[in-house]
Amino acid sequence: MEPQRHCCLLGLCILLSLAGVTVQGSPNKVDSNCARCPQHARCVNRTHCTCEPGFRTTNEKEFFSDLLEICEDINECAGPNGVQCGPNADCKNVDGSYNCSCVTGFSLPSGEKQFKNSSENKCQDVDECRHNSSLCKPHGVCINVPGDYTCTCQPGFGKSQKDTSKICTDIDECRAKQFPCHNTANCTNTQGSFKCQCPKGYRPLPDSKDVTPNTICQGISFTSWTLPPGVTSKSLSHFLNNTQNHIQNFTAVTAEEVFKGLLEEVDQLLGNPGDMEALPISTRLKVATTLLTGLEDVLRTLSQALPSGQLHTRTSKGTELALERQFPENRAESINLRHRDTQMMLNRDVVWGKNHSDSAVVGLISNHGLKNLLANATLKVDPKKEVSLKKKYETSVRGGQPVLLSTVSSIFVSNPDTQTLSSPVTLAFNHPDVPIKWKQEVICAFWERDSDGSGHWATRGCEKTGSSDTSTTCTCTHLSSFAILMAQYDIEDWSLSVITQVGLAVSLVCLLLCILTFLLCRSLQGSRNTIHLHLCLCLFVGSTIFLAGTTNKTYEVGLQCRLVAGLLHYFFLAAFCWMCLEGLELYFLVVQVFNAHGLRKRWLFLLGYGMPGLIVAISAAIYSEGYGRERYCWLSLERGFLWSFLGPVTVIIALNAIIFVITVWKLTQKFSDINPDMKKLKKARALTITAIAQLCVLGCTWVFGLFLFGPETQVLNYIFTILNCFQGFFLFLLHCLLNKKVREEYRRWICIATKSKYSEFSTSTSGTATQSRSLRPSQESGM
Incomplete structure (x- = not known):
């Protein structure tokens, strides 16, 4: 215990x-x-x-x-028996006590923040929109409500999911459950709105507009770009196939590559024309027209799929393309496109025309390789220009052979009505410095399409407004393909016209006298008389046709002009063939020791008329369009067709020259013989001299005539006119007036006409005595 x-x-x-x-x-x-x-x-x-x-x-x-x-x-605010602060107020517990305060959006008039019971509650609404003006900005409008405020959003904006009452943010309409655009268009979200735009390679229908909700798109369709009718060319077909491949691969991303690829195809075609070089001039001009117009159409169509702005591309060979696409919201007053050698400026009305709602396209393409394709094209001067040239040269002027100096620049726009512009387009070209000679001028020209699909240079609606040695400025009232040309004008010289009219009239009279003489003179019967007769006949018909229809006033190579050229070709060749037969006749007479009787008549006619007919037939079969030009109804320079005349003429002149050399050599041998037959030798000598003189008359005439249908000088023009127009007179002088037998026949006819007595004996005696006197010194010197 x-x-x-x-x-x-x-x-x-x-x-x-x-x-x-x-x-x-x-x-x-x-x-x-x-x-x-x-x-x-x-x-x-x-x-x-x-x-x-x-x-x-x-x-x-x-x-x-x-x-x-x-x-x-103790929480005085809790429970049903808690402190009641009254409307628009809240109770807030604190350690050992509580407070009453106004809810957000309300305040006490006294400005106090707290109170203890509802008897002290004097809450009133606070206007947040008035106290803070930035509320709901920038896309909403503030509206006050009791104890609060709300934001009303602008169109295209909505409430945020975090705060659906106050914050206005952009609505992405393109992600909405209901797609706002047509299923052919693409939707692009913007701040407060959206755009409906056609995909690249498509464009809006004519009744709808790009960037609007009702936009309906269609694919870009191209006009058919095929070979001109009647034209067969492997090079051109290959070019068109390659062009089609480039078009099929076109997208906005690859636009510049596709455009450059198209231009390189053009450079390849013009740089290596292949079988196009063998095309006749009219067909080549059709190809040039098709190339220019077709390329414009393709580029204009592809440009409609580009975004707004400019595009510029250049090939290694210098072909350039500049494009600009505009929408109504960025439409400029004027448009300026520049290349290395060309600059263009035009007003917006030219580009847009009557279209004020859709987009518009303007383009400038310059090409250096068209020079060979457009070679030998003609120039048509408009009447207004002809009047000014007539005042300048004081005579009638026609368009001659133009020389292309600058690049060929084509302008294309969306506006289909470009034949008469509301304001002119201005073009500036750089070109080489060339010397200006007489009858030459630097001009502004455009390529004009003919009714048959070919084309020519023209000056209508274009004026030169400024020029220096290396640049020229032009203004034109229509759109096309433009260039700077060196024009060689065909000026009508009244003195040459007088010489031509008078000379041909005299020649025709003399040729007619020759024909009558050879038909009626009994002492001239023989093969040489037949040759001279038909030589004069051919020249008479050819000169008549030359006088009547060699000048082509219409500038159109029609059937009539071709027929005139063909007849001139035939009869002038026939004249030279008969001249050649005279040389052969002389050969048989002299070279074969004067024992030959010459050619038989059937061989004379077969060679004199059959050979030129065969040459003309072969020439027409090979190149039928070689007959006729825009300036003259004569043989064309294309494909060397002029040599279908010059070639045989050269051979005939050369052959006759050889025959005459052999003849003179044989005559020299005969004269050196111990016992020459003087009568025959004198006859052969006279025939040889006559034939050589005839060769000089006809040969020299056509030697100078070679320059007539090309670039001639004034001196050569006069020489040819005089020799050609008076050659009938020269033949009459040579074969009639200088021929003793013909002179005696004329005396007989004159005596018969005047009823005078005609003594053939006295005339012969006088002639023999005169001949004896003329031979005596030579005989004495020979002894």
């Missing part, structure tokens, strides 16, 4: 010691005799504790003496 008693006393002592420590460290000590109280409590009667106002014990006893009891805060 004793040990247990000691243990209880020891435990009581320890507990009293701990209690004493607690009482000594209590902060609520009232006096030294009061029991210890917990936090938020005070001592009552030195024996008990009670909680301060706003606190209570866990068992809700007002007084307590338990040393382990605590005081906790």
Whole structure:
């Protein structure tokens, strides 16, 4: 028992010691005799504790003496019996108390933040929109509501999912469940809106507009680019096939590559024309027209799939393309496109025309390789230009053979009505410095399509506004393919016209007299008379045709002009063939010791008329379009067709020259014989001299005539005109007036006409005496 008693006393002592420590460290000590109280409590009667106002014990006893009891805060705002602060106010509990405060959006008129009961509640609404003007900006409008505000969003903007009442953000219409664009168009979201645009390679229908919700797109369709009718060319067919491949691969991303590929195909075609070089001039001009117009159509169509802005590309050979596409919102007053050698400026009305809602395209393409393809193209001068040239040269002027100086630059726009522009287009070209000669001028010209698909240079509607040695500026009232040309004008010289008219009239009269003489003169019967007769007949017909129809006033190579050229070809060749027959006749007479009777008449006619007919038939079969030119109805310079005349003429002149050399050599041998037959020798000498003189008359005439249908000088022009127009007179003088037998026949005819007595004996005697006197010195010198 004793040990247990000691243990209880020891435990009581320890507990009293701990209690004493607690009482000594209590902060609520009232006096030294009061029991210890917990936090938020005070001592009552030195024996008990009670909680301060706003606190209570866990068992809700007002007084307590338990040393382990605590005081906790009373939540006056909780429960159905809690403090009621009134409308638009909230109760907020604090340690040992509470506060009432206005909810967000309300405030006390006094400006106080807190109050204690509903009787003090004077809450009123706060207008946030008035106090903060930046609320709901920039895409919404602030609207005040009791205790709050809300934002009304602008079209294209909506409430954020985080704050559906106040923050306005862009709505992505393209991601909406209901697609806002037509299924043929692409949707592009923008701030507050969206755009419906056609995919690259497509364009909007005419009744819809790109970038609008009702846009309906269609694929870009190309006009058929095929060979011109009647043209067969492997090179051109290969070019068109390659072009089609480039078009099929066109996208906006590859636009510049496709455009450059098309231009390189053009360079390849013009740089290596292949079988196009063999095409006749009219066909080559058709190809040039098809190439120019077709390339414009393709580039104009492809440009409609480009975005707004400019595109510029250039090939290694210098072909350049500049494009610009505009929409109504970025339409400029004027457009300026520049190349290395060409610059263009035009007004926006020229590009847009009557279209004010759709997009518009303008392009400029310049090419250096068209010079050979357009070679020998004609120039048509408009009436206004002809009047100014007539004043300048004081005579009638027609367009001559032009020389291309600059690049050929084509302009194309969306506006289909470009024949008469509301304002002119201005073009500036750089070109080489060339000397300007008489009858030459640097002009502005454009390529004009003919009704048959060919083309020519023209000046209508284009004027030169400025020029220097290496540059020229033009203004034109229509759009086409333009270039700077060196024009060689065909100026009508009145003096040459007078010489031609008078000379041909005299020649025709003289040739007619020759024909009558050879038909009626009995003393001239023989093969040489036949040759001279048909020589004069051919020249008479050829000169008549030359006088009547060699000048082509219409500049159109029609059937009539081709017929005139063919007849001239035939009859002038026939004249040279009969001249050649005279040389052969002389060969048989002299070289074969004067025993030959010459060629029979059937051989004369076969060679005199059959040989030129065969040459003309072969020439027409090979190249029928070689007959006729724009300036003259004569043989074309294309494919060397002029040599179908020059070749035989050269051979005939050379052959006759050889025959005459042999004849003179043989005559020299005969004269050196011991016993020469003087009568025959004199006859052969006379025939030889006559034939050589005839060769000089006809040969020299056509030697100078070679320059008539090409670039001639004024001196050569006069020489040819005089020799050609008076060659009938020269033949009449040579074969009639200088022939003794013909003179005697003329005297007889005159006597018969005048009824005078004609004495053949006296005439012969007089002639014999004269001949004897002329031979005596030679005989004496020979002795």
